[in-house]
Amino acid sequence: MKSDKELLKAEEEIKRLLSEIEHALGHGLIILVYNPLESGGEIIPGDSDKIFSFLYGLNIQQAVVIIDGPGGNFNEGIHISNIFRNKLSTYKTVVPLICGSSLCFTVLKSDMLILLKGGIITQIDPCFEYNGKILRAIQHLKDNDPVIKDKAREILRYAEEQILKLIGEKPSLFKHKKHDFGSIEHENIVEGLMNRKEHCDEVESIAFQYIPFKVHFNDDKNLASLSKELIKAIQNYLIDTKRRFCLGCNYETEVFDGITKSTRKGKLLFSP
Numbered sequence: 001m002k003s004d005k006e007l008l009k010a011e012e013e014i015k016r017l018l019s020e021i022e023h024a025l026g027h028g029l030i031i032l033v034y035n036p037l038e039s040g041g042e043i044i045p046g047d048s049d050k051i052f053s054f055l056y057g058l059n060i061q062q063a064v065v066i067i068d069g070p071g072g073n074f075n076e077g078i079h080i081s082n083i084f085r086n087k088l089s090t091y092k093t094v095v096p097l098i099c100g101s102s103l104c105f106t107v108l109k110s111d112m113l114i115l116l117k118g119g120i121i122t123q124i125d126p127c128f129e130y131n132g133k134i135l136r137a138i139q140h141l142k143d144n145d146p147v148i149k150d151k152a153r154e155i156l157r158y159a160e161e162q163i164l165k166l167i168g169e170k171p172s173l174f175k176h177k178k179h180d181f182g183s184i185e186h187e188n189i190v191e192g193l194m195n196r197k198e199h200c201d202e203v204e205s206i207a208f209q210y211i212p213f214k215v216h217f218n219d220d221k222n223l224a225s226l227s228k229e230l231i232k233a234i235q236n237y238l239i240d241t242k243r244r245f246c247l248g249c250n251y252e253t254e255v256f257d258g259i260t261k262s263t264r265k266g267k268l269l270f271s272p
Contacts, residue, residue: 002240010237011268017230018250021066024223025094028060031248032106033231034069035238042072043102047245048079050271054247061089064114067107068231069245070100074126074155077102078162085109090171095119096227102126104193108166108173113215116224124193126159128152138194160190173213243270 002010022029032051034042065084071077084091084106093099093110100122107113107121115121126137128151137159140152167174167189218224234246248268 007237007241010233010240014230014233014237014246014248014268015250017226017233018248021223021226021230022064022250024220024226025064028063029066029250030055030058030060030063030091031066031230031234031246032069033066033234033238033248034103034245035243036070036235037239042070043076043080044073044244045076047073047271048076048083051080051247052083054249055083055087058249060249063088063091063249064094065091065106065110066094066096066227066230067099067103068095068097068235069103070098071102071104071122071125072127074102074128074159077105081105081109085171094227095121096224097231098122100125105162105166108163108193109169109171110173111171111214113173113213114218115215116218116227117221118224118228124159124163126155128155156194159194163190163193173215175214238270241270245271247271 018029018031080103090111092112092114093107094114094116095107096116096119098120099107101124104121104124113121127134128137129135130148130151135148135152137152137156140148141156143149143152166172234248238244238246246268
């Protein structure tokens with residue numbers, strides 16, 4: 001267990017890295033990083049409420065959002081993506097390490113994805129709960145238990161519907177409008193994002209070359225190194241304090257003479 005002094009020092013280092021990365025990107029910077037150990041590092045119901053309160057407490061409309069986490073509860077992941085999209089007029093997402101499953105919806109609703117060297121976007125892999133266990137839908141489409149099989153197929157259909165719905169939304173990561181795609185392209189997009197036929201336990205990257213996304217592949221080694229250093233610093237803090245996720249921003253809303261202004265002081269939220 002680290003002392004309060006050590007934790008305070010770690011927070012200051014996180015804020016320093018936030019400021020340095022924002023200087024490199026030239027935008028207001030927001031981070032969302034999940035603990036890789038605590039509760040599997042997954043999104044759970046209630047996370048969107050905390051994220052809503054944090055984001056709507058910021059006087060910011062445009063941002064770059066650094067995301068890291070394996071995903072988790074499917075509906076909650078969609079709620080989180082809606083909060084980012086509704087709060088921010090424009091935002092880009094940055095993936096230095098990994099963005100998984102339901103967390104991918106926040107990326108898909110962004111205006112642009114900046115994929116750093118070594119960054120991975122996983123397949124959208126919806127899960128459901130059955131008898132206290134979390135099951136991956138794609139692995140149970142032919143389950144011997146008819147209840148499990150039906151639940152798996154239901155959540156998979158829902159995930160497909162959400163992806164197809166997203167294609168028609170603007171703004172989003174898709175380059176074209178929905179009517180520009182035919183049924184074959186729709187099927188290819190769903191297949192590319194969910195990788196249903198070749199599903200395995202290993203992380204799979206989305207085949208960007210087959211899906212018309214607005215993606216910038218950034219080869220800046222210094223930016224990639226700084227971003228990974230930031231995520232590791234946050235993850236270590238979360239592990240040390242047994243917190244689930246961190247939301248951070250290099251802006252802090254303050255009121256001067258009745259006028260709300262944003263200052264670069266750094267603001268962090270560590271969720272229990």
